[in-house]
Amino acid sequence: MSQLTVSLNEDGLHSVAAPAAFETSEPFDVVLDNDGEAVHVHLNLDETLSTVADIRANNHYVEPNGSRPVGVGINPRTTAVTGRLKIATGYGSEVAYTTVTIQPPEEDPKRVTVDESLAKPQRDPPAEPTTAEQIGARLADSGAGLLVAFGLIAVLLAVAIAATLESGVVIAGAVVVLLGVVVAVGLAVRA
Template identity: 40%
Template sequence: MPTLSVELNGDAVHSIRAPDRFEASGPFSVALENLGRSTHVHLHFDDELDRVCSIGETNHYVDDESTRRVHVTADDVEESITGKLKIVTGYGSNTRYVDVRVDPPPAAEADEIVVDEAFAEPPERPPDPPPRQRAANAVVGVVERGGLPAAALGLLAVVAGVAFALTVESVVVSVAVGVVLTVSLAAVLLGAV
C-alpha cells in the first residue's frame, strides 16, 4: 500500500514537511511522523478528492516522537482525479497542501486459464452393482480387512440361533432370530458399499 509520509515538528513547533505531489491507484495511508512534542493534526480533502477518498476521522492526535498511520480509502475511478490534501497543525497555525492524484487501478493482466471441456460437466457415475455382487464384495471386503474370524464367528452364531429357534419352536424366538439375521445381513451389505 503506498504511503504519503508527513514529517511533523521537525524544523520547529507545528512545522509540516510533506512532498508536493503524491499518486495512488487505490487505498493508501498517511504516515504522520512526529519528531517533537505531541500534536494535533487535521486532514481534509478538497471537493474533488472528497468524492473518491475518505478517512475515518479528520482530527488525529500524534504522541511525542511517534508515528501514526491514517488509512485512506479510495474508490476505483475510471479516469485520474486530482485534488489537494490539506494538512493543518497547531489549531490552524501551520498549513500545508499536497497535490494528490488518484489513478484508475492497473488493468489486470490477462492470465487466461484454459479449462478442458471435459470438466464442464460432472463425471458420469457407474451404475450401482446388483445386490448379489454387493454381497460378494462384502465377503471379499471382510476377508481383505482381516475380519474372517469375526465373520466365521458371526456365521456360527447365526446357525446356532436358527437351530435354537427350530428346536424351541417359539414364535418369539423365531422373530428375534429373524431380526438378528436381517440386521446382520444389512450390516454386511452396507459394509460392502
C-alpha cells in the same frame, strides 16, 4: 499499500513538511511522523478529491516522537482525479498542502471481466449443409436408409455374379437392379 509521509515538528513546534505531490491507484496511508512534542493534526480532502477518497476521521493525535498511519480509502473510478490534501497543525496555525492524483486501477492480467454477454451461447451459426449431407438427412428422415443398404447389397451381388458368369443376361439384370435402386433412392429423397 502506498504511503504519503508527513513530517511534523521537524523544524520547530507545529511545523509541517509534506511532499508537493503524490500519486497512487490504490488506498494509501498518510503517515504522520512526529519528530518532537505531541501534536494534533487535522487532515482534509478538498471537494474534488473527496469524490473518490475518504478519511474516516479528520483529527488525529500523534504522540511525542511517534508515528501514526491514517488510512485513506479509494472508490472505484475510470479516470484520474487530482485534488489537494490539507494538513494542518496548531489549530490551523501551520498548514501544508499535497496535490494528490488518484489514477484508475491498473488492469489485472489475470482478471476476467464478466458481463451479460457470457450468459449467451458463443457458438458460431451452423454452416449450410452440403448436398451429400442434405441427401443423407432426407434419407434418414424418410426411413430410406434401409432401402439404400439393401439396394447396395443387391447391386454388389449382381455385379459379382455378372463378373463371375460373364453372361450378358446377368449383366443386363445387374443394370436393371442398379437402375431400380437409383429410382427408389430418388423417390425416397423427394418424399
